[in-house]
Amino acid sequence: MRFEVIIAEWSTLAAGFATTIWICALSGALSLLLALPVAALLMVRRAVIVWPVRAMVDGLRAIPFLMLVFLGYYCLPVLGLKFSSWTCGLVSLTIYNTAYFGEILRGAWAHLPREQEDAGRAFGFYGFALTRRIILPQIFISAGPVLGNQIITLIKNSAFLMVITIPELTFAANEVQAIYFTPLETLIVAVLLYWLLCSAVEGIVRVMDRVAVVRGHE
């Protein structure tokens, strides 16, 4: 075991870890914003609107993330749309995650008791204020833990971005191991860093879970 390589190449691994964190944070935040309109569209009672959105969401949830990355990376340039690997990685990660977030939010929305909305209306809330003050906070509280678990999936999917040369944690670890031929040491360190990150998210999920139970959501 040559763990001195880890110390010597720590800056590469740390930079990779930082890239993983910010790309996941950014894509997670963006997909949360995009998931709201998606969930709203899925709740519409008009088949003409629901059907295409439903097909998109289910289709995305049925394909491997790497296929979506490749579709963007190899196929879009043929149509004259050429993006950098960063744009391609961030956009595909966001689109893929939006499908899952959208479905999670729709589920929480559908399970929100009808009375909540009625009570809100009785107190004079309507339109955007009703959505913002009564519906959304409750959806986020009840969906919080599930969204958190999806963030963990997002973090693990981000490792696929190494294939299109995004220097995230797995790419960095693979580079270091290939140069020094220390696959075991380097990749175990990468695994430990992923574990650390996911455990942190899991900790937040547990807190959100408690909040949800206290607020009466199962």
Place this chain on the structure above:
Amino acid sequence: MISWTLAVELARGTLTTMVISLAGIAAGMLIGLALALLRTARLPVLTQAIAIYISMIRATPVVTLALLVFFGLPAVGLAIGPFAAGILTLTINTSVFQAEIWRAQLNDFPRGQREAAYAAGMTDLLAFRRIIFPQVWRAALPALVNEMTLLLKGSPAVAVIGVVDLTRVAVRMSSVTYEPVKPFLLATLIYIVIVLALIAAQRTIESTLVRRYGIL
């Protein structure tokens, strides 16, 4: 038009993807059940060790695991080819998720039934085989099928270590023909069909069980 070469290559890639996924699922199911039983057995040290192992592997991306298996094992003197490394990766990955599924179901299993089995003179093994397992696997079925679709969606990770699965066939065909749209769209479509088929199979099994036994 789809050329013959493309069709044949895609079929081969599909077969490879299905073989490694099935092998991973089958091996992962046995190992996952064993892990769950060991963890619920409340043995000191071992229970904690398994809990840490499961937590760590659950947090590891499949690609990272694939690289660790493929490059790490030869480094400690265990020669392994990409195909075997691919199956091993998927097995390690899915077994911890399946362990969690089995554990949840074993924990939910009514205590009274277990005690009734012992009262009727059954041994641990017999009670597990005749009373616990037949009920537990039915309850675990939806979660297991969900895990299978997750495994299938993670399986392109083996393309990274050189297994010519459906994803790698698409990459290869697009670089050979300089025509990426067709192979990638077709491969995507095939993944969708396999996932939908899995979900349909689960619904069929579920409704058959409901019809035959009245309960799931």
